[in-house]
Amino acid sequence: MGEVINVVVAFAVIVFLFRWLTTSNVSSSERSAADTLGFRPKPVSQDMIDTISNMFPDIPPDNIRYDLLRTGSVELSSNKILERGFLDPPPPAYFTLYPREANAEQAARPAQAGAATSTAVKAPKKSLIDRYNLQDRVVQPGPLISEEEVGGKAVWEDSSEKREASLKERKAQMILAARQRMLAQQQKNSSS
Template sequence: MASELVNVIVAFAFIYLLVRWFSKGNDNARADSPAAILGFSPRKATDDMIATVHAAFPDIPRANIHYDLLKTGSAEVTSNKILERGVLDAPPAAYFRAFPLATQQAAQGQPTAVSSTPTPAQPRDLISRFQLEQRVAQPEPAAGATAVRASWDASAEKREASLRERKAQMILEARKRMAEKLQAQTAGSS
């Protein structure tokens, strides 16, 4: 009787250890799953959804869009969030373990940026972005001669041209003030 009890206890211990050993392999597989890495159950985010949101908001990095789509599962909700807040949260480092950058680049066929630093295709400064190189090289007109009066024009083209000109003037004035500030600093330090 006692030997049978010992055999039963040994058999249960063996089965317990065997089950535990096999389930340990499953825990590792679960720990590597995107849900375990990200801390939430990711929803489906297709390349079409990412492309749709990125087409509407090209200044938002694709990784940020993909991360938000994994949380929301909806291009509309992600778009509304961008419209309300102006930005999307950058994905945490764990996101890149679950979705490696190289995999994203290969799937999308283009580089993925996390930050909003300009890519080589984007101009690095406002002068080149707004194509004001020739206006910087021109001598300054008399004070007040370049002021554009803000008025409401009847045609959309005139309003757009007026807005473009005001932006250009603001950029050129800021550049002028910065040059004067740097000149004053160098004169003060000499």
């Protein structure tokens, strides 16, 4: 009977030592993240999230980060989006580790920076007439240009310069015809 007790105590000591040695290698933050999420999260950088966000702008950043924490690979997450069309939303426990405020600030910074540069680069809105320099070709409201005259069927030109000139002319005709239709519609609405 004494030998059985010695074996049980020895087994308990070995199990205790084994658990103590294997859990001491993992830091407490990783342990708590693994306990919270239900898996050991892989390292994820902001570049990884940005890469997938640029490829799939309709996928929320939280979904991307959660999937990257699970897979640790941009390729696997991208393939999952391509195959399924979406990524699973993170569970509520995810937001205890990664609150939305931090993600919203990171997402807002590049968006605000992009908005600032795009507004600085863009001039005030121009009309198509101004953009394509058609001021001298603007016709006063009169009979509408027929659809055959507007686009018509293009003839394949010999050189690329002629094809480009033909395309520019067709664009100009379409813009002018659209302007005429818009003015006629405005005149019709104002008279009624």
